[in-house]
Amino acid sequence: MRIGVPKEIKNNEFRVGLTPNSVVELIHHGHELCVETGAGVGSGLSDAEYVAAGAKIVATADEIFSEAEMIVKVKEPLAVERRKLRRGQVLFTYLHLAPDLDQTQDLIASGATCIAYETVTSAQGGLPLLTPMSEVAGRLAPQVGAHALEKAAGGRGVLLGGVPGVPAAEVVILGGGVSGANAATIAIGMGANVTVVDRSSEVLKRLDAQFGAAMHTVYSTRATIADLVKRADLLIGAVLVPGAAAPKLITRDLLKTMKQGAVIVDIAIDQGGCCETSRATTHADPTYVVDGVVHYCVANMPGAVARTSTFALNNATLPFTIALANKGWRQALRDDPHLRNGLNVHEGKVTCAPVAEAHKLAYVSAESVLAN
Numbered sequence: 001m002r003i004g005v006p007k008e009i010k011n012n013e014f015r016v017g018l019t020p021n022s023v024v025e026l027i028h029h030g031h032e033l034c035v036e037t038g039a040g041v042g043s044g045l046s047d048a049e050y051v052a053a054g055a056k057i058v059a060t061a062d063e064i065f066s067e068a069e070m071i072v073k074v075k076e077p078l079a080v081e082r083r084k085l086r087r088g089q090v091l092f093t094y095l096h097l098a099p100d101l102d103q104t105q106d107l108i109a110s111g112a113t114c115i116a117y118e119t120v121t122s123a124q125g126g127l128p129l130l131t132p133m134s135e136v137a138g139r140l141a142p143q144v145g146a147h148a149l150e151k152a153a154g155g156r157g158v159l160l161g162g163v164p165g166v167p168a169a170e171v172v173i174l175g176g177g178v179s180g181a182n183a184a185t186i187a188i189g190m191g192a193n194v195t196v197v198d199r200s201s202e203v204l205k206r207l208d209a210q211f212g213a214a215m216h217t218v219y220s221t222r223a224t225i226a227d228l229v230k231r232a233d234l235l236i237g238a239v240l241v242p243g244a245a246a247p248k249l250i251t252r253d254l255l256k257t258m259k260q261g262a263v264i265v266d267i268a269i270d271q272g273g274c275c276e277t278s279r280a281t282t283h284a285d286p287t288y289v290v291d292g293v294v295h296y297c298v299a300n301m302p303g304a305v306a307r308t309s310t311f312a313l314n315n316a317t318l319p320f321t322i323a324l325a326n327k328g329w330r331q332a333l334r335d336d337p338h339l340r341n342g343l344n345v346h347e348g349k350v351t352c353a354p355v356a357e358a359h360k361l362a363y364v365s366a367e368s369v370l371a372n
C-alpha cells in the first residue's frame, strides 16, 4: 500500500503521524512510504532519517494526498486538507468529530474512509490510542505544577519535595485513572506527599496495590474533596466521565478555601475542566490567577513534549497502521472489532453512533458497511 505522511499544519502542532522507526516496519511489510518534507522536524526527526528508513520525501502536501492510498496523521484534517481527500482513500488520525460539524460534513462529502484514533477500543474496555496522551499529560502535570508553584510564576514558593527539616508539598490528584496514576508516579518521584481521590473502589485498590504506603487513596465525596482542597499546594484535575463534560468538583466557593499561591493543573480541561473557574489556555500563555490560586489549563499538554508524544503515539498506533496496510481497511476492520469501532465516516456515511447523534445525521453501522 502507498502510505502518506503530511506535515501537520494545525497551529502549534509539532507531532508527526509516523516516526522513521514506524516507516522501517511498514516498509518491511512491503509498503511504500511518502513523507512531506519537514514533517518530522517539530519532533526532532529530519528528512534524512526518513530517507534512511526508506521513505520518499515529497515537497508538498498535495503530492501526499494525491499519491497515497492511506494518510496517517496526528490531528484532524483542517479544511484545506479535507478538500484534498477523495473516495477510496483511508484517513487514520485523531478526528474528534462530535463537536465539529464542519469537519464531519467535509469528511462525508470527501467520500474517504475515515478511521479515528480516539474511538478505537481495547479488549480491556479502554481507548488505547488516547491512553498514551493521558500518560504524557499525567506525567507532565507535576512538572508544570512544580514550576507554577515557584514564586516567579505566581505560586506560593513551595518546593514539591521539600528539603530535610521542611515538609514536602501536598499534592492532591482528583481521578486515579491513566493520567491521575501517571501524575502520582512523578509527584511521588519528586518527593511530594501525594493523595489520589477517585469514586471507583476498583481504581483505589489498584493504586494501593501499585504504590503502597508511598501514596494515600481517598474515596471521592464532596466532604473529602472539600477537606483535601484546603490542604493542597498542588491540585491536579484528572477526572473523566466518558462521553460527558468533566464534573465540576471544585466550585468557586471551594476555590476560596484554598491556600494563596496554590496551583491547580486541570488536565481535564479538554472535557471542560473539573473546576468552575477553569478555562482553556495555551502553551504560549498557560496560567492565570483566580482568588489567589494559579490555574494551568492547557488543553493540549502533550504538545509541550512533542517528541515524546510522537513516539508514544506511534507505539500505540503502529500495530493498527500495519493491520490496515497489510490487510486493507475492509479486512482489517472485519478481523478486529476494536479497530472497527474507529470507523467514523465511510463513503459519505456516518458510521459512529455518537457522531451521528451529535449532529442529528443518519447512522449506518460499520458492520453493515463491511457486509457490502
Ligand SMILES: NC(=O)c1ccc[n+]([C@@H]2O[C@H](COP(=O)([O-])OP(=O)(O)OC[C@H]3O[C@@H](n4cnc5c(N)ncnc54)[C@H](O)[C@@H]3O)[C@@H](O)[C@H]2O)c1
Pocket (backbone or CB within 6 Å): 131, 133, 134, 135, 137, 174, 175, 176, 177, 178, 179, 180, 197, 198, 199, 200, 203, 220, 238, 239, 240, 241, 246, 247, 249, 266, 267, 268, 269, 270, 271, 298, 299, 300, 301, 302
Ligand atoms: N489537557 C490535556 O492535554 C490532556 C491530555 C490527555 C488527556 N486529557 C484528559 O484528561 C482527562 C482524564 O483522562 P484519563 O485518560 O486519565 O481518564 P481515565 O478514565 O483513565 O481516568 C479518569 C478517572 O476519573 C475518575 N472519576 C470520574 N468521576 C470522578 C469523581 N467525581 N471523583 C473522583 N474521581 C472521578 C474515574 O473513576 C477514573 O478513574 C480526560 O478528560 C482526558 O481527555 C487531557
